[in-house]
Amino acid sequence: MVCAPFTYHRPSSLRQAIALLQRLGEEAKVLAGGQSLIPVMKMRLAQPQHLIDLGGIQGLSYIREARGAVRIGALTTHAEVEASDLLKRRLPVLAETASLIGDMQVRNRGTIGGSVAHADPAADYPATLLALDARFKVVGPEGTRTVPASQFFPGPFTAALKPGEVVTEVQVPLPPQGSGASYQKFANKASRFAVVGVCAFISLNARGTIRSARLGVTGAADHPFRATAAEEALQGARPEERVFQRASRLVTQGVECVADVHGSAEYRAWLCQVLARRALETALARARGG
């Protein structure tokens, strides 16, 4: 399996990369690990004329805490996220999510920025980043802006990026005390992409009721989404089985589930419900535990 011919660019600064992107326009694709792009190029489903490899740009690979958020450089590999002590301490669900991506080779090469910009509707990160209410720092010809995760995945393989823009950082706010999160994934047995993946985030208030809850869902629909109806049902409620059951049934409300060889729409809807409940149960236990 060999790619169609293309020109390879390896800029050494973000400015050069953006200038190249601007100049080459639609003919160019950004390479940031290549674990999704290279396979589709080998299948010739994508035939970009130009490939702009961000790998030569210094300073885009880091995980650090600053101003109430954990900031992850776009070129940070899944393996680095998985192994990060800071994340294990402050946002363990993100390390947990990274550990479930693909296989070791994919995790060693694939990057968080590449993954979110590719916006595969069955990728793992979006579910968790939606549930954690992450923001994406985006740099382009017109400067820098941040986009909330809830607005970043409008459609299949579509990220809310304008021409010439590149994701440079993922910002995840640190959750308050009494919070917990869990990512539950049902992987397809072939590629390990999620048939459905649900991340639940729960924050309890002092009385033990749910201050806020967020559910990010991947794999089920043609783009990752927040299960807002379910979140509303949880808001202010007592965290108990009956409430979780009801909220889980609302996860796919207003959502059109997709179908493929790994699962029908009906089965995906069912998995959303089962995994949401399991994620909520685990998130609750973690919220209570710490």
Place this chain on the structure above:
Amino acid sequence: MVISKLVGARIKRKEDPRLITGGGTYTDDVRLPGMLYMAVLRSPHAHARIKRIDLGKALSHPGVVAALTGEEVKQVCDPIPALGPIEGMKLALRPPLAVGKVTHVGEGVVALVAESRYQARDALDLVEVEYEPLPANVDPERAMRRGAPVIHEHLKTNLAYSIKQSVGDVEGAFQRAAGTVKARLVEQRLIPLAMECRAVVAHYEPGPGTLTIWNTTQNPHVLRGFLASMLHLPENRIRVIAPDVGGGFGSKIDTYPEEALAALFSIRLGRPVKWAEERMENFQATIHGRGQLQEIEVAYDQDGGITALRVRIWADLGAYCQTFTHAIPTLTLTMLNGPYKIPNLAWELYGVYTNKTPTDAYRGAGRPEATYLLERALDLVAHRLGRDPTEVRRRNFIPKDAFPYKTAVGTVYDSGDYEGALDKVLRLANYTALRREQQERLQRGDRKLLGIGLSTFVEICGFAPNMPDNATVRVEPTGSVTVFTGTSPHGQGEETAFAQIVAEELGVPMEDITVVHGDTLTTPQGYGTLGSRTLPVGGTAVYQAAKTVKEKAVQLAAHLLKVTPDKVSYEGGRFFVEDIPDRKVSWKEVAEKAYSPPPELPADFEPGLLATVYFKPSNFTFPFGAHIAVVEVDRETGDVQVVNYFAVDDCGHRINPLLVEGQLHGGIAQGIAQDLYEEVVYDQNGQLLTNSLMNYAVPNPAMLPSYTLEASVTPTPVNPLGAKGVGELGTIGATPAVVNAVADALKPLGVDPAQVQMACTPERVWRLIQQAQRRRR
């Protein structure tokens, strides 16, 4: 042959250091000066007429040297032969490139060669082909009905052949039966998926007029014969080399279009030509395995004795008969009795062409299909009678004192102890404790249900009485030994096993023995490695050739020691006169003298120390065993995990238990793969939906259990090694065990066990659970 310190020893594979350090030579590693690279344009349609082909743009692409269409190839090359067609069958042989119409997705339409692999691939995108799509046949049962679109118009039907037979009084047995059960079972298609895709290098040298082919083949001699007949070349001008081959599982038995196409280009252009299959090509252009729809009806008495079977099979042959395509389903028929003394059987087999990739041999080839339908049926009988599955099997086993045993379908089993294997595996698995745990989980209402599945089975292997094989054992003047075999191992480890046999017989160290295989120039006509035949047939030839060499060495030593041969002993690399250990001559001296005979040897002594022996077995061999699979089923998601696996397998004497266990591990894994994960899916238009490793699930180690294995040893009388062959045994045993376990787990939820189908994917299992719950509400 005795089991001794070498034969029967767990010796590590001689070939592994080479293979795992990158020191192997695979076909794609062969690079010749001036080599061209071939690429094949494949049909995107399942069934379509070719209206027009325009090669203009492709031929003017930089580096492109030549291109061929089906019409051009047809003038100079015959279709691929089929071995032993069934009498009266409608034969659709595969042309190297499609002629007039395409009949499955992935069929070759145009082949071209260029100076580089990339140029060849890019040029494919420039070939213009105009198709007129036709309705496709996807389901074999429908494809043979009147009104179905006919694939090969000159045959006027899609039904390639049908076989209907019965033995005993089937109707009477069904009338007298205490009960009957019926099931319709799907043996889904599988992708063989060898680690190494197919590849070929063809090198025609116009001077001597010789064609050398490097190819990922399991049987180089058969390929040589096929190419000779297809290309109208004398066989002795073709040399086929199977270098290191990275697995085949049967898929590399076939002769494929690319071998002939590369040869045609090389002959025409006088340059070497290489083709290496891409992984996604492999999904479409290499044969598929299995592909049967089965109906079985069982008549039984009140004790669970099976009195009659009615079996109906629709075999999904795909678009062409390629090598053994037609023959594989008939192997299912030869094993319909399994290990049971079923007196009355009736069977119907329909071999049907469909608009899909041809099917052919895949690990087990026809026998897992037989074992599957029988073992599923026995469990249904047990379920109906409310008895433990072990009881029904015991009631029907052929007893161990009945061998050789001729089954009702006419197959003669060599040796066996089926109940012995069952007893052993029940102890190994601690069966009663497993059943107890199953009950406890149910009572607790655990989310994960436990299922226990049994399979007791016998298979036919050691192919075959009409497929003899050979070995040459050649002692070199320094005493080292070269072994040539007509078999063609491609991962199984016979370089080690054969060396063990020779080392044992000749008393030569393992490291002084080299095993040569896979080259038609150096090895006599053989049938390659398939049908678990390499050891029982090829290995026996090695043993007999070594014995012949040893006899001659003893004679020579006797001359040198001036005694009669009966006075000569051999031990520790030395021949000596009995009772006088000081009168001795070493193995090396004897070897040297064999090639430079001293004057004291008799005038009629023939120099040399080598022998070529053919072994023709009197019968097939019939390995058997008993497997127990333990699965967990998540009652919420339908997800199934095999959590434990116990197997007792009997392949007769084990020359190297390490190799045997390796074969069993891999074989069982492939059975589990069919049970839970792998499934070829075509849509209604004949498009292959599972066309890559992104959507076709091959299990990795984390998806498989650890195996607890134990041996049972019942030697075969068919060969002096007493070895039966083990390559396919694990797969044949595993296929029904896991599905029976899934059905067993689901029973408490009210799921009818007859409804459980492969592959037991999460959604399929979930649907069964949902249906049962709806019925209960």
